[in-house]
């Protein structure tokens with residue numbers, strides 16, 4: 001019954017819990033582990049700390065630390081090459097979503113060979129995948145709660161979503177202290193990404209009762225704690241709540257998929273280098289307004305707003321959606337991005353080029369309101385100019 005998404009077998013959360021990583025991994029009854037990470041995580045000292053914990057538990061450790069942001073099939077190929085014929089018994093993805101997704105990709109290729117394109121879709125794993133341990137260093141992607149790896153096709157802009165029940169991490173170790181020292185920009189981007197996950201999963205065509213529950217939990221936590229972690233980066237309790245929120249939002253994706261804001265984000269990242277979370281956050285506002293003309297989507301957005309006490313329990317859907325939109329505007333301003341993509345180097349004239357690429361993204365099909373390339377032109381234009389409308 002692999003069609004029913006499950007959470008990781010074990011989630012361990014708490015400040016400093018990464019120092020218990022060795023013991024937690026050893027409980028999986030493995031002796032040789034391969035760490036997949038990136039140069040920034042090594043420079044921050046997180047890798048050494050994790051490897052010290054693994055070594056102290058008697059585990060033999062090898063590492064690939066060359067994952068790039070928004071990893072492609074080339075990153076996975078390099079990771080598999082570094083693993084070589086070593087008889088690892090588990091893969092540890094340590095870092096943001098990129099490193100964890102690369103570890104998942106490595107698991108697919110290690111077990112079944114071929115290239116990442118062979119695994120684009122769901123349930124295409126060949127053989128038995130090595131267990132995956134996810135140690136996120138950001139509170140954003142929620143990939144630690146998902147059976148999918150998002151891997152770009154090297155040389156093109158297209159994202160492959162490679163999913164299989166076996167790719168769901170066996171263990172997720174959530175240590176909010178790993179997020180405390182990250183730059184404010186990273187906190188803002190990853191927080192907005194989690195926000196986009198919570199809001200988009202609440203309304204997609206594939207939503208269900210489980211996703212609705214986790215979307216709502218995540219949204220409520222993000223509304224309360226994202227401003228706090230931006231204002232007081234060393235507030236460990238707020239960091240902890242954001243880590244939980246990102247995980248719940250990620251679990252909502254597993255049940256519900258994403259929508260048009262994520263469709264817009266990929267070409268914005270590919271063509272203009274806008275960070276994923278920033279692109280999602282700034283696209284979300286016009287997408288919510290666009291979707292809210294659908295009465296069912298408006299009802300769901302209104303429920304989200306009421307659940308987070310943004311609107312009174314007896315408010316009209318229209319008033320509650322207005323409250324949601326106002327909240328999203330506030331969060332974008334608090335994050336330091338404002339509302340207009342034009343202020344970040346994306347001219348409104350780029351809308352015609354960006355729109356067809358957004359329409360081709362796999363997430364577009366799950367948006368509650370149909371979105372054509374023509375619709376995306378208007379959405380991009382709005383995203384570029386919307387700051388002007390509110391006097392920014």
Ligand SMILES: [Fe+2]
Pocket residue numbers: 141193196197262276280
């Ligand atoms: Fe995202």
